[in-house]
Amino acid sequence: MGLVIIFLLVALLAIFGLVRSIKDKNLLGAFFAFGSLAVFGWFAIMTIIYNGFPVAH
Structure with a gap:
């Protein structure tokens, strides 16, 4: 999930x-x-929607 950040x-x-x-x-x-904004932003937002926001461990 660090990749999303x-x-x-x-x-x-x-x-x-x-x-x-x-x-x-x-x-x-x-x-x-x-x-770049469209590709990276879309990937990040859809990953957060699908997997949820990463939690701190």
């Missing part, structure tokens, strides 16, 4: 990258940032 962090960084690339009018960067 890492993917959530990657999705969070993709949000910052998307905002920055849109602000700089970098369309290719915005495209890849949105793609």
Whole structure:
């Protein structure tokens, strides 16, 4: 379940990258940032829904 946390962090960084690339009018960067956000965010959210949030042991 540590992988889900890492993917959530990657999705969070993709949000910052998307905002920055849109602000700089970098369309290719915005495209890849949105793609990363979609893939990593979708995987992390669906894993949390399917398996539940990881608990601390």
